[in-house]
Amino acid sequence: MTHKKLRILSGMRPTGSLHLGHLVGALSNWVRLQEEYQCYFMVADWHALMSEYENSAQIQTSIYENVADWLAAGIDPEKSVIFIQSQVPEHIELAMVFSVLTPLGLLERCPTYKEQMRELTDRHIATYAFLGYPVLQAADIALYRAHAVPVGEDQLPHVELTRQIVRKFNGLWGELFVEPKPLLTQMPRLLGLDGRKMSKSYGNFIALSDEPEVIAKKVQGMFTDPKRIRRTDPGHPEPCNVHRYYEIFFPEDAPALEAACRSAQVGCTECKKMLGEKLIAFLSPRQEKRREYLQHKKKLCDILEAGRLRAQEAAQKTMTEVRNAIGFVPCPTR
Numbered sequence: 001m002t003h004k005k006l007r008i009l010s011g012m013r014p015t016g017s018l019h020l021g022h023l024v025g026a027l028s029n030w031v032r033l034q035e036e037y038q039c040y041f042m043v044a045d046w047h048a049l050m051s052e053y054e055n056s057a058q059i060q061t062s063i064y065e066n067v068a069d070w071l072a073a074g075i076d077p078e079k080s081v082i083f084i085q086s087q088v089p090e091h092i093e094l095a096m097v098f099s100v101l102t103p104l105g106l107l108e109r110c111p112t113y114k115e116q117m118r119e120l121t122d123r124h125i126a127t128y129a130f131l132g133y134p135v136l137q138a139a140d141i142a143l144y145r146a147h148a149v150p151v152g153e154d155q156l157p158h159v160e161l162t163r164q165i166v167r168k169f170n171g172l173w174g175e176l177f178v179e180p181k182p183l184l185t186q187m188p189r190l191l192g193l194d195g196r197k198m199s200k201s202y203g204n205f206i207a208l209s210d211e212p213e214v215i216a217k218k219v220q221g222m223f224t225d226p227k228r229i230r231r232t233d234p235g236h237p238e239p240c241n242v243h244r245y246y247e248i249f250f251p252e253d254a255p256a257l258e259a260a261c262r263s264a265q266v267g268c269t270e271c272k273k274m275l276g277e278k279l280i281a282f283l284s285p286r287q288e289k290r291r292e293y294l295q296h297k298k299k300l301c302d303i304l305e306a307g308r309l310r311a312q313e314a315a316q317k318t319m320t321e322v323r324n325a326i327g328f329v330p331c332p333t334r
Contacts, residue, residue, distance in 0.1 A: 005036070005037050005038040005091065006037055006038065006147040006148060006275075007037065007038040007039075007040065007144060007146050007147055007148075008037045008038070008039055008040070008126040008146055008147065008148050008149060008150060008183065009042065009140060009141050009144050009146040009149060010026070010030065010033075010039070010040075010041055010042070010149065011041065011042035011043065011044040011047075011085065011140065012026065012042075012043065012044060012066060012152050013044045013045075013047045013048040013051075014043055014044070014045055014059050014062035014063045014065075014066050015048050015052055015058075015059070015062060015200070015294040016058070016062055016208075017062075017065065017095070017200075017207040017208070017209055018065075018066055018069045018207065018208050018325075019198065019200075019204050019206055019207045019208060020190060020198075020205065020208070020249075021190050021194045021198040021206035022069075022280075023073060023208060024187060024188055024190045024248060025082050025152070025187045025190070026150075027069070027070065027074075027075070028073070029148075029150060029185050029187070030070075030073075030075055030080075031074040031075060032075060033183075034075065034079045034080045034152060035079070037148070039079070039080040039081065039084070039241075040080070040081045040144050040146070040311060040314075041070065041075060041080050041081065041082050041083075042083060042084075042085050042140060042311075043066065043082075043083070043084045043085060043304075044085050044140070045059055045063060045084055045085050046086050046091065046092070046136060047085070047133055047136065047137075047322040048062070049129075050125070050127070050129045050133050051116075051120060051123055051125055051128045051130065052123075053117060054123065054174075056204075056229070057103045063084060064239060064294065064297065064300060065209070065290075065294065066295050067082065067303070068145050068190060068290045068293040068300060069209070069290055069291075069303065070082065071289065071293055071300075071303070072176050072286040072287070072289035072290040072293070072326075073208075073286060075126060077303045077306065077307065081307050081310045081311050082303060082304065082307040083304060083307035083308045083310070084304060084307075084308065085140065087308045087312075088143075088308065088311050088312050088315050089305075090312070090315035090316060090318065090319045091136065091139055091140055091143060091315070092139075092207060093141035093319055094138075094139035094318070094319060094322060095132075095135055095136040095138075095144065096167075097139075097170070097245070097322060098135050098138050098139050098142075098165050099132060099135050099324065101165055101169060101172075102132075102135050102138075102161075102165055102170045103300070104131075106161060106164070106306070107111065107131050107132060107134060108131070110134055110157060110158070111154075111157055112134075112154065112157065112158065113130075113131065113133075113134070113206070114157070116130075117131065118331050119201070120201075121147050122195050122201075122318075134158050134161050134162075137158055137161075137162065137181055138158075138161060138162035138165045138166070139144070141159075141162050141180050141316075142162065142165075142166055142169075142177045142180075143314070143315050143318050143319075144311070144314050144318070145177065145178055145314075145318065146178075146180050147178055147180060147181065148180055148181050148182070148183040148184040149162075149180050149181075149182055149183060150185050151182050151183065151184065151185070152184070152185060152187055153184065155182075155252060156182055156184075157179075158256060159180060162179075162180055163180065165257045166178070166179050166180070171250055173325040173326055173327050176321055176325055188247075189244075190244070190245075190248055190320050191241055191244065192204030193205065193206070193207055193218055193219075193222045193223075193241070194222075194223055194224045195200035195219060195241050206219075206279065208283060208286060208290070209286070209287065209290065210283075212280045212284075215276055215279055215280050215283070216273075216276040216280065218275070218276075219242075219272050219275050219279065220269075220272050221274075222241055222245075222272055222275075223241050223242075224240050224241070224242050224268040224271070224272070225237070225240045225261075225268065227239075227241060228268060228279060231264070231267040232263050232264050233264060234261075234262055234263065235261035235262055235264065235266075235268070236261075236262075237257075237258045237261050237262065240261075240268075242271055242272055242275055243257070243258065243261070243271075243276055245279075246275065249278070249279065250278055253278075257271065257274075288291045288297070
């Protein structure tokens with residue numbers, strides 16, 4: 001008997017270039033998950049519009065570039081459904097149904113919403129749509145009857161809100177949806193080049209598409225060991241962000257480098273130069289695949305269209321059942 005794979009839904013907002021943080025925090029995990037689960041990977045352009053509506057023309061460009069990065073990282077369209085959220089209108093329809101079940105207080109207390117309101121001070125996001133984006137997230141997940149959602153700990157409140165909405169729907173109109181479980185991912189903590197949280201607004205990241213000379217320059221500007229004043233001073237790898245990058249991306253080299261740092265056999269400038277070279281070589285094959293997809297955009301569009309058809313088939317089935325459950329039944333045809 002063939003074991004039926006459980007289904008997951010995950011997505012990214014197309015709001016600019018993807019960077020090493022996306023590779024470590026999501027894409028590498030997606031590549032592993034597609035071997036174990038039935039995966040729906042969504043380009044969350046409606047979610048992007050909620051914060052980027054004043055610069056919405058850039059969203060379309062980011063969609064193609066981001067999906068090219070997904071494919072270059074190893075997301076396989078034969079194993080996973082890759083699609084654009086706005087091309088499946090049932091997302092908005094189910095979000096409307098879920099919105100009538102969601103108390104305003106739950107949305108206003110959402111930790112991520114409060115954090116974004118504090119951080120995104122350069123944008124006008126005090127809007128109905130932005131307040132309600134967790135409801136749309138819940139609809140995204142439930143539309144495909146996802147059993148689990150891969151998240152970090154900071155996203156747990158969103159999964160719990162989804163579970164509450166689904167529970168309320170099921171209580172009113174019948175057991176139509178499963179309550180999705182969080183699939184906690186143990187992601188290595190990758191800080192930005194300046195030691196702060198990696199963020200597009202800080203510009204402290206290496207993009208997956210950065211040219212070699214850009215990567216080399218960015219790495220040379222990284223913060224290292226603050227206690228090491230002279231080249232001959234012994235180093236302290238623990239607080240050094242450069243060493244952390246070695247541990248995450250090149251763990252086979254990290255122990256020898258740590259010993260050389262502590263004994264002052266290698267200096268910070270030399271260490272950063274080697275890291276830059278390694279990152280350039282690490283990203284090179286991915287960048288080549290990325291260029292191939294972007295140069296042959298029809299292939300990219302064909303993948304997205306095939307994904308749309310598969311996603312919409314599942315979405316339409318769900319919404320037919322939702323309409324029947326709530327009593328929105330069309331007149332019978334003769």
